[in-house]
Amino acid sequence: MGPVHTSDPPDSDALFELEPSPAEAVGFAELALRPLPDLVAPDWAEALVPVEGQLRDVLAFLGREVAEGHAILPQPSNVLRAFRQPLSAVRILIVGQDPYPTPGHAVGLSFAVDGATRPIPRSLANIYKELDADLGLPPRVHGDLSRWADQGVLLLNKVLSVRAGEAGSHRNKGWEAITAAAISAVANRVRADGTPAPLVAILWGKDAGAVQPLLGSTPVIASAHPSPLSAARGFFGSRPFSHANRLLREQGDGTVDWELPPLP
Template sequence: MAEDIAVPRAWAELPFFHQDWPGIAARLRDRDWLPGPGRVFAALELTPPEKTRVVILGQDPYPTPGHANGLAFSVTPETALPRSLKNIFAEMKADIGAIPPTGDLSHWARQGVLLLNTSLSVLPGQAGIHAKWGWDKLAHQAVVRAQRERPLAFILWGAHAQKALAGLPRTQDLVIETAHPSPLSARRGFFGSRPFSRVNDWLKARGEAPVDWALSETVAAG
């Protein structure tokens, strides 16, 4: 039951969970929705505010059953890469010379990359169906909460992400804004933008460990 889903403890102070989540949970009751109760808050569970270093914002979960795993742009390990993720990996290969073995980006999340969608639920085959349910308040509040901990790197792909977080990046934050990696727009500024090396250069300049985007043996073993 949606109303029985545990709120991620590290983010429980957010007003969303007191003001908006009960109503959304009631609307999800007795529906077949994705990614389902066990993964709906996966991004927040894997990346608590004190660990968040990078923010990548998506729109909503993949609407094909078995594909979404609760992280923006990410899919379950056995799922073939969606077109946007193929382009993300193509840019990563050109940028840093390596890519992860699957489309499961959980290893990014464990390293402090908050992979949050502006809507955390969808009905099978109906992309964007819950976009106006109030989920977007959660993304906004989560970013503000994470900003209390440290400067953040924002990777904002496309107008949707840029609009959703407009006004939040500060002078101490890194902001990379490009076209969306979708095949419809990737050649209008996404390809060649080198977001992965740029974020890592920024992190290293701050004395922080870089993100292991391609999942090295060290991260895989850990």
């Protein structure tokens, strides 16, 4: 696939908008049979064609996991949530590892949790502490990061599912090839004049840092992970949010308003 151009407006009517009640939610096995444009935004569907087979295989694997009695997170309607926003709208890439394994937490966006979750995960609490120190924005009691996603912040885990209560259980099951293709697609976008589309990558921790070879010339902000085990070893004080805005401005793409609403 060649570079993805960002000059054409997205067809928002075609976005994957599965937001049913839990009783009406489709299963992973059914998702595996749906056309790719029904699962993700149209330009993401084009970008992910080279790994469509792998995506269907992973979704079918999740269907088998459920059939065997395993609880899988996030729910089917959110497993591809990171790809609902158009590829053409991505301005910031924040890479995570895999979903939170605590039931009710994972929502399909890296580091985010359901808006009703209390308390929020400690890594996210540390992200809020750094946001306050960097930009003076008060920490929130909720973990709904959808306002960031709405502004073109792609919150992408390298692995998009997990067994409940079993952290890392879906690593090396096929997701890595899909998310690597997605990261490459983001980094290879060009504008109509042939220049690179604006993008800044934020990579926290060694696992996220491993994707840097996929990013080409994309400006990268790298530091320690915000986990309580490592945040004091380089995450605190790294000022990723102001640095990202400065790099966006240098690329002529304005800034992200990182402030979240007091309540979701």
